[in-house]
Amino acid sequence: MKIHCRALPLRLLSGAAAGLLLATAAQGAQVVLKVHHFLPATSNAQVNMIQPWCDKIARESQDRMVCQIYPAMQLGGTPAQLFDQARDGVADIVWTLPTYSAGRFTKSAVYELPWLVPNAEAGSRALWEFTQKYARDEYKGVHPIFMHTHGGTLMHFVDKQPRTLADMKGLKIRSANRVNSQMLDAIGAVPVQMPLPAVPDSLAKGVVDGAAVPWEGVPAIKLDEISRYHLDVPQGRPRMGNSIFLFGMNQARYDSLPADLKKVIDDNSGADVSAWAGRTVFDEREAEFMKTSKENGSVFYYMDDAEYQNWIKATQGVRDLWIQAVDKKGGQGADLYAAARNLIKQYATQH
Missing domain, CATH: 3.40.190.170 (Bacterial extracellular solute-binding protein, family 7)
Incomplete structure (x- = not known):
C-alpha cells in the first residue's frame, strides 16, 4: 500500500520552522538578572558577597543564568526604595536593608534590637529561620534568597x-x-x-x-x-x-524561571547561605575593616x-x-521576642 503525502505550502513550512527556531532559542536564551544595591562596586558587600554569589550561579547554570550588577543605585531611586524596586520588577534582585522603609518590617526588625546579636553568623542564621517561620508576610512580592545581619x-x-x-x-x-x-x-x-x-x-x-x-x-x-x-x-x-539585610528576588521573575534554573537559585538560598554571608563577609573580616582606622591613629x-x-x-x-x-x-510580641532570643542562643552556641 502506498501512502501519498501532500507537500505543505512553503509559507506554512517556513512558519513552522521559524517557530521551532524561536522555541529552541528561547529554551537556550541566557537569563540576565539585574542586581541592584546601594554601595560602591569596590565595597566588601559586592566584592565578597554579591559577586561570588553571582559567579556561583553562573557556574552552576553553565552560564545560562548570569548577573548584571548595578552598584551605587545606578538604576535610580534611593536605598529606601530598593525593596519596592525588587517587588515591582525595576530590578530582578536587590541587596538592601528592608527597614530603611520604616514601619513595614516590624517583626523582622527584632534582630535590630540592642544587646541581642553576638556575631553576624549566629544573627544571620537566626534571622533567616525567624523570618521564614514568623514574618514571611512582610515580604510579599519578593522571594528572599538569603538574609543576614552584620557584626553589630x-x-x-x-x-x-x-x-x-x-x-x-x-x-x-x-x-x-x-x-x-x-x-x-x-x-x-x-x-x-x-x-x-x-x-x-x-x-x-x-x-x-x-x-x-x-x-x-x-x-x-x-x-x-x-x-x-x-x-x-x-x-x-x-x-x-x-541591621537586617535582604538579598531578595522579584517573585514573578523567580516563578518564571525554568525548573533547572530555579533549582540553581534554590541551591544558593536559605539558612546556610545566610550563615555564609554573616561569617565570611562580616565576622571573619572585622580586623580588616578596622585596619585603616588603626593606621590613621584613631x-x-x-x-x-x-x-x-x-x-x-x-x-x-x-x-x-x-x-x-x-x-x-x-x-504576639512577647512570644516572638522569646523565639528570637532562643534562636540566637541556639546558633551562638554552635558558632
Whole structure:
C-alpha cells in the first residue's frame, strides 16, 4: 500500500520552522538578572558577597543564568526604595536593608534590637529561620534568597570622645533604622536616621556629631578617613544595635524561571547561605575593616562591664516598644521576642 503525502505550502513550512527556531532559542536564551544595591562596586558587600554569589550561579547554570550588577543605585531611586524596586520588577534582585522603609518590617526588625546579636553568623542564621517561620508576610512580592545581619553597630566620631551615658546627652548621632533611633533616644542622644552613603557628608558638614555604623560599613564609605574616635562595647559582647539585610528576588521573575534554573537559585538560598554571608563577609573580616582606622591613629575605646550594664538598663524600653508595635499589628510580641532570643542562643552556641 502506498501512502501519498501532500507537500505543505512553503509559507506554512517556513512558519513552522521559524517557530521551532524561536522555541529552541528561547529554551537556550541566557537569563540576565539585574542586581541592584546601594554601595560602591569596590565595597566588601559586592566584592565578597554579591559577586561570588553571582559567579556561583553562573557556574552552576553553565552560564545560562548570569548577573548584571548595578552598584551605587545606578538604576535610580534611593536605598529606601530598593525593596519596592525588587517587588515591582525595576530590578530582578536587590541587596538592601528592608527597614530603611520604616514601619513595614516590624517583626523582622527584632534582630535590630540592642544587646541581642553576638556575631553576624549566629544573627544571620537566626534571622533567616525567624523570618521564614514568623514574618514571611512582610515580604510579599519578593522571594528572599538569603538574609543576614552584620557584626553589630558601634559609634564613630570626628572630634568628640564620649565614654559614658552622660557624655552622650544631646549628641546628634546617625542611625540606620527606627530601632537604632529608639536606642539612641533612650540614652539621651539625638538620632538622625539616614542611609549609610549619606554619613560622610553629614559628618563633614556637622549635621551629625557621630554615626552608628558597623565596622564593615567604615571602609565602604571611607569613614576611616574622617573618623578618629570609636566607642564600642566590651570585646565579645553583643553590640548596641544591628541591621537586617535582604538579598531578595522579584517573585514573578523567580516563578518564571525554568525548573533547572530555579533549582540553581534554590541551591544558593536559605539558612546556610545566610550563615555564609554573616561569617565570611562580616565576622571573619572585622580586623580588616578596622585596619585603616588603626593606621590613621584613631582612638578605640571599649566601655567596661559596669558601663555596659548602664547602657543595657537605660535601653530596656526599646524592647518593650518593639513588642508593643508587633502587638498593634496583631502579633504576639512577647512570644516572638522569646523565639528570637532562643534562636540566637541556639546558633551562638554552635558558632
